[in-house]
Amino acid sequence: MSVVQMVKIVGLGAVALTLSVEWLGWLFCRLWPRKISRGPLKEVFFFPTEVACTERLFTPDSPFPCPCPLPHNVNTSFTRLLGHILSASSSLDLCVFAFTNLDLSRAVLALHTRGISIRILTDMDYTLITGSQIGAIRRAGICVRCDSGAVHMHHKFAVVDGRRLITGSLNWTLTAIQSNKENILVTEEPDLVLPFITEFKRLWDVNDPARRHLPSIAEKTASLVL
Amino acid sequence: MSVVQMVKIVGLGAVALTLSVEWLGWLFCRLWPRKISRGPLKEVFFFPTEVACTERLFTPDSPFPCPCPLPHNVNTSFTRLLGHILSASSSLDLCVFAFTNLDLSRAVLALHTRGISIRILTDMDYTLITGSQIGAIRRAGICVRCDSGAVHMHHKFAVVDGRRLITGSLNWTLTAIQSNKENILVTEEPDLVLPFITEFKRLWDVNDPARRHLPSIAEKTASLVL
Numbered sequence: 001m002s003v004v005q006m007v008k009i010v011g012l013g014a015v016a017l018t019l020s021v022e023w024l025g026w027l028f029c030r031l032w033p034r035k036i037s038r039g040p041l042k043e044v045f046f047f048p049t050e051v052a053c054t055e056r057l058f059t060p061d062s063p064f065p066c067p068c069p070l071p072h073n074v075n076t077s078f079t080r081l082l083g084h085i086l087s088a089s090s091s092l093d094l095c096v097f098a099f100t101n102l103d104l105s106r107a108v109l110a111l112h113t114r115g116i117s118i119r120i121l122t123d124m125d126y127t128l129i130t131g132s133q134i135g136a137i138r139r140a141g142i143c144v145r146c147d148s149g150a151v152h153m154h155h156k157f158a159v160v161d162g163r164r165l166i167t168g169s170l171n172w173t174l175t176a177i178q179s180n181k182e183n184i185l186v187t188e189e190p191d192l193v194l195p196f197i198t199e200f201k202r203l204w205d206v207n208d209p210a211r212r213h214l215p216s217i218a219e220k221t222a223s224l225v226l
Numbered sequence: 227m228s229v230v231q232m233v234k235i236v237g238l239g240a241v242a243l244t245l246s247v248e249w250l251g252w253l254f255c256r257l258w259p260r261k262i263s264r265g266p267l268k269e270v271f272f273f274p275t276e277v278a279c280t281e282r283l284f285t286p287d288s289p290f291p292c293p294c295p296l297p298h299n300v301n302t303s304f305t306r307l308l309g310h311i312l313s314a315s316s317s318l319d320l321c322v323f324a325f326t327n328l329d330l331s332r333a334v335l336a337l338h339t340r341g342i343s344i345r346i347l348t349d350m351d352y353t354l355i356t357g358s359q360i361g362a363i364r365r366a367g368i369c370v371r372c373d374s375g376a377v378h379m380h381h382k383f384a385v386v387d388g389r390r391l392i393t394g395s396l397n398w399t400l401t402a403i404q405s406n407k408e409n410i411l412v413t414e415e416p417d418l419v420l421p422f423i424t425e426f427k428r429l430w431d432v433n434d435p436a437r438r439h440l441p442s443i444a445e446k447t448a449s450l451v452l
Binding site for chain 2: 008011012014015018019022039042044046048097147150151152153154155156157167168169170175176179180181182183185187189191192195196199203
């Protein structure tokens with residue numbers, strides 16, 4: 001067989017292979033659309049969720065079983081949410097209106113102990129509600145900034161490791177998790193995550209206390225004139 | 227040129243074309259990742275938004291310019307949200323905690339006039355707040371169901387035409403749109419939209435007034451025994 005014939009046969013084989021793979025892929029997508037992995041992480045959880053023990057998420061290496069009376073090893077919307085937060089390996093940026101939930105506060109403190117960089121932005125008025133965890137979090141040395149405007153800082157989103165967005169209607173409160181009808185959406189889709197990262201940075205800078213208390217150049221000039 | 231030669235040339239041409247398209251696509255993705263459309267619609271809007279005239283969205287074919295003093299032809303988070311709602315061509319399923327915004331109410335009524343199928347699920351307590359639009363919407367003949375549980379139906383999502391999800395922290399109120407810090411995420415990503423469609427159907431069925439007032443089989447049996 002000559003070299004030219006070989007080239008032609010290999011060429012035709014490549015056409016057949018390429019087109020077959022393309023067409024088989026298309027056919028598979030049409031027949032079993034749900035079985036194809038559709039890129040970045042995308043999950044939705046709804047609340048209220050049943051109450052289950054979360055101890056295993058905080059102490060996964062403990063050799064002792066948890067003695068509490070709650071159901072164990074149950075996968076609920078809340079344990080999945082908690083799992084996403086505890087999965088942080090470098091940073092957690094949290095922008096939340098109300099924060100009273102003890103398990104979520106414990107998760108944030110655990111991340112802080114592990115050396116994860118944490119920034120929390122919250123509504124000033126809602127740091128004063130009964131059971132607010134913001135005081136305990138601040139006392140642990142975590143950086144918290146408050147939006148003290150006349151209106152609400154009503155966001156409820158978090159960005160884990162600069163790539164995983166957790167957002168929805170759910171405030172970080174016990175009522176929201178165990179009683180209300182709520183939703184949480186978790187995604188690593190860059191088109192959805194990046195705008196939240198930018199907005200967090202903007203709000204974080206706007207609510208810098210140093211910036212708020214420093215007189216502006218205009219104010220300084222006015223005081224000099226006066 | 228013989229037929230066999232023609233087939234071979236066409237075959238080799240097809241190889242070259244297929245592989246070139248594949249490789250060029252890959253190269254383009256690597257060089258300009260942001261310029262490639264990444265599948266289904268994905269948008270994020272933040273609030274508060276500047277106030278702008280929305281008249282053109284309701285009367286796009288009007289030959290007369292709007293005489294109101296607000297800025298015109300301005301693209302804000304709110305006009306984009308309104309645009310997504312008014313884009314409905316077959317259905318709107320809305321699950322919202324508080325609904326007082328007049329523009330959003332006008333949009334819902336406009337869709338109803340156009341024959342769009344509308345279902346609204348809301349929190350019973352919040353239908354009683356000042357400025358609630360639920361009464362006006364019901365009077366127009368739109369089907370509304372209320373969650374009358376002791377806790378909040380705190381969702382703020384809508385599904386347009388069974389494929390476009392609008393969700394976030396934003397209630398459908400003037401304060402949320404013009405004052406609060408809020409977010410809205412709009413997507414047609416099936417993995418995110420489908421769970422919300424299922425949850426809407428579940429909540430819609432659970433809050434069917436006919437179902438609530440009909441005694442269950444257990445209750446009927448008990449009354450027969452008694």
